[in-house]
Amino acid sequence: MINKITVMGLGFVGLTTALGFSEKGYKVYGYDINCEKVEKIKNGILPFYEKSMEEILKKNINNNFLLVDSLKEAVENSKFIFFCVGTPCGEGGKAELTYLINAIKETLKYVKKGQYKILIIKSTVPPSTTKNRVKPFIEECGFIVGEDVGLANNPEFLREGCAWDDFINPDRIVIGQSDENTGRYIEEIYKCFNAPIYKVSLNTGEFVKYLSNTLLSTMISFSNEMSMIACEVGDINIKEAFKLLHIDKRWFGEPAKMSTYVYPGCGFGGYCLPKDTQAIYSLSKGNGFEAKILRSVLDVNNDIKYYLVNKVLKEVKSSEYIGILGLSFKPNSDDIRETPAKFFIEELIKRGHYNIIAYDPLAIDNFKKSYDLPIKYAKDLEEIMNKAENIIILTAWNEFKNISNIEDKKIFDLRYML
Ligand SMILES: NC(=O)c1ccc[n+]([C@@H]2O[C@H](COP(=O)([O-])OP(=O)(O)OC[C@H]3O[C@@H](n4cnc5c(N)ncnc54)[C@H](O)[C@@H]3O)[C@@H](O)[C@H]2O)c1
Known part of the structure; x- marks a missing residue:
């Protein structure tokens, strides 16, 4: 049997x-x-x-x-x-x-x-x-x-x-x-x-x-929405454009392969994705076509940040230190434009959390210069780990991979990297 x-x-x-x-x-x-x-x-x-x-x-x-x-x-x-x-x-x-x-x-x-x-x-x-x-x-x-x-x-x-x-x-x-x-x-x-x-x-x-299935259906509807935008704009060879999209190394190769995009985190940032998604959405709207998927893509990118801040604040006391790990919008970059870290820090301060210390292997100087935020900066990982009772990982730097075993801290791994 x-x-x-x-x-x-x-x-x-x-x-x-x-x-x-x-x-x-x-x-x-x-x-x-x-x-x-x-x-x-x-x-x-x-x-x-x-x-x-x-x-x-x-x-x-x-x-x-x-x-x-x-x-x-x-x-x-x-x-x-x-x-x-x-x-x-x-x-x-x-x-x-x-x-x-x-x-x-x-x-x-x-x-x-x-x-x-x-x-x-x-x-x-x-x-x-x-x-x-x-x-x-x-x-x-x-x-x-x-x-x-x-x-x-x-x-x-x-x-x-x-x-x-x-x-x-x-x-x-x-x-x-x-x-x-x-x-x-x-x-x-x-x-x-x-x-x-x-x-x-x-x-x-x-x-x-x-x-698996909803990703596939989203990709198909996304492609169709983009084809409708292309039709509205005019003079775009849709078939050719998609063929050229498929040549992108990210479908196949390391290090930034497509699977790193189909992964949850705390929202996309940086120079290109936020402004470009917004721009093509606005262009399409101006042409009389409401791109619902792109509107939702932008909305979800906003919602995820509030969702995660709320989740963190349910567990953190305002007297405690919050350590922010990662200031750049993605690892291996010092680009801090539209970085989720700026939103998180501003939102924490707005909600009465002033004890914030941040660390990034590369982006501290850029971040400090660009955003005048009343927080402390740590010189290294050790300093921030000593100081903060709560740790929020906002950028998936390799250097942060070894911190999972620390028992006396609350660690919020918002990049699902540990
Ligand atoms: N078709 C696909 O490509 C695919 C792939 C992965 C998963 N699925 C899922 O697998 C499931 C089955 O899909 P499918 O395409 O094989 O469906 P189907 O409709 O081809 O087959 C279902 C079979 O179940 C039989 N059935 C119903 N009640 C029964 C009962 N009480 N006892 C015995 N047989 C009974 C029906 O007569 C029918 O032949 C669905 O949940 C589907 O979502 C489908």
């Missing part, structure tokens, strides 16, 4: 998952409520187009991959049950979870306590669903998660069109686990995929999938 798997829902994700594990040598049961689909699969016909996968179906059906009409047989014989049912857009834009809840309910009918079956949600579900919706539901059905059954989510990153290759050669396997024991079981069945496995909290597992 330990190597047997049931896959509930045989759509793009479910059938690919079922065949992927079959191909790796596991015994897999497939179950779907759509009889027409099941009939096709039984006859070796793939119910959707995916290059080369029909061959794999033909090879595995009735060998490692068994289609079952009775869920009882499948669940009773399997250790792992993957839920790959649809989660379409429901009322008010919320994810419709009925299919998932029904599939779990059906499954639990055949689960006996003491067998420690592992229930794995592969469907895409909004962060907190496994923890706040599925876990309580399982417990209402009389099972204790972590004792009677294991519960996890395992987001799928395959792309239709190259689903097989994406599944069989994944770049990462993410397991959102309810407990470590469950995570270890799932890790074991994925070892043969030779991909890095990351075991994270239930909410993180779900969040990663949305992080």
Whole structure:
């Protein structure tokens, strides 16, 4: 039983998952409520187009991959049950979870306590669903998660069109686990995929999938918004412009590769991004086209700073010293134009925090000269660490990487660098 798997829902994700594990040598049961689909699969016909996968179906059906009409047989014989049912857009834009809840309910009918079956949600579900919706539901059905059954989510990153290759050669396997024991079981069945496995909290597992999809949708809408701006301005070859954008070294190379931009922090600054985003937004508005994404980009850049100042001030007393680490807008630069540090320091002072000391490996002189702020400056990292009870990292300088072990200080790593 330990190597047997049931896959509930045989759509793009479910059938690919079922065949992927079959191909790796596991015994897999497939179950779907759509009889027409099941009939096709039984006859070796793939119910959707995916290059080369029909061959794999033909090879595995009735060998490692068994289609079952009775869920009882499948669940009773399997250790792992993957839920790959649809989660379409429901009322008010919320994810419709009925299919998932029904599939779990059906499954639990055949689960006996003491067998420690592992229930794995592969469907895409909004962060907190496994923890706040599925876990309580399982417990209402009389099972204790972590004792009677294991519960996890395992987001799928395959792309239709190259689903097989994406599944069989994944770049990462993410397991959102309810407990470590469950995570270890799932890790074991994925070892043969030779991909890095990351075991994270239930909410993180779900969040990663949305992080990925919303980034993709944002990039597409952003590109479309820019194409509309280009149309309004006129005489711009949109295709050529995007091709030239794609040549940018940042897509591929070190040190400032694209992933350093798709990373949270305390807002973009410097000479170019704030003024250029503002300028193209204003140009577009002047031409009668409201660039909503760019407006939001500017708004979020403002909001994130207030959000973080509020977060810090909830934990800091006004009598305590605040140490600011980093004054330049980014590391390896002494440019302090539009730097988040200026905003943070001014805002802290405005809210009654006068005990501020700042340090930057390169930008102190520029900062002092440009902004006449009533704060102290430290000559080195040691001085600021000795003086301040609270440390706020505003620039991700390499030099700051080693400060994480200091216990008697509150450290606000606003660049997520430690
Ligand atoms: N399609 C993709 O590229 C992709 C990629 C990653 C993740 N996802 C996510 O994976 C999930 C499944 O997506 P899909 O494209 O495979 O959907 P799909 O609609 O192709 O397949 C879902 C299948 O589940 C079956 N089903 C519904 N209720 C069932 C039940 N109680 N028992 C058994 N089977 C049941 C349906 O009949 C259907 O065949 C969704 O949450 C989706 O967001 C999809």
